[in-house]
Amino acid sequence: MTIRHELVMSIILAALGLSLITGGTTAYFTDVFSTDNQITTGSLDLGANKETIFQIEDLVPGDTQESRFELTNDGSVDMKEIILHASYEVVDKGEPNNGDNLGNYILVELLLNQDEEETRIFEKTLSELNDNSMPIVESFPAGDIAKNFTVRLTLVDNGEDQSHFQEDQLELNWEFKAIQQDGDAENGE
Template sequence: MDLKKKLVLSMATAMLGMSLIAGGTYSYFNDSKETDNTFTTGILDLGINKESIIKMDNLVPGDTINEHFELTNDGTIDIKEVLLHSDYKIMDKRQNNNEDNLADYIQVELLHHVNENKKVIFSKKLSELKKEPISILQQFPAGSAKEKFTVRFEFKDSKGSQNHFQGDSLNLKWRLEAIQRDGKPEFINE
């Protein structure tokens, strides 16, 4: 096929396409509305009224100390659960503990104040707390009242010599972890 025929055929095809496009348009009524939608995430914010709950100096076997602290839900999301994670380091000043763990002799009792009553959450050796987190509070709605706690630490007297612990120190780290409420399958904005 020569160039002239190809050119004529291409132009004819283009004109046919244009006529189909123009012929295929039609008129109809139309209306539209726009909505402006927003997604804002909530804030999970567990508050505590102290940076350091307890400091004990010159501790001897048989000593007991009580301290108080309060938790608040300062966020906008309900808290499903609060977990307590414990970790500690022992400084064996004289290097003579011979695998005897000072944390085995520290008894910890956590009490939750509920309606003027004290509910025991746990009573364990400090060494037992290091193994896994413990749930200390459930269902803590945003904007609810403070939750009050008392923690009691006792240096247990073994009724034998505990001289190898003299001068030692124990640095206890507690991390409180707030877990958000469950997601809602059909969220209803309240």
């Protein structure tokens, strides 16, 4: 054998030895695990047992009318609070009111009835409530029992002539807005 032949043979043997060494050290185990995940959002659903809380006719100064209603959390998300937004419009059908606002004379008292106790939430005139938002419930968990309310409306007798309000009509709108509880930052454990 010539040197050239020995050199080629040595290179081939070295390459074969190197491939056997590296080939034997690259063997490894593998395993794969996959998961199927689902993410859904909750629902915020404020329910009420009535669409009309009051339908009052022939109210005169000094009269008080009372009505009851309930609000429910029909969703899957806890409510942080419920806010009442009140607005009204007076339809002057009788004598001119000359700037006198019927809402100044209608006193609204809202009570929460829970556990056989009445808790006054507020007592204000309609004009004080008009275009204002008032929190009426704090923390209303999903699936909790209904919140029962009593509302009393009184046409205040101011001791003076209120004849200019005769035949007037007041269109009252109450909008209840539920706000979700603050989100939780969990680490997924």
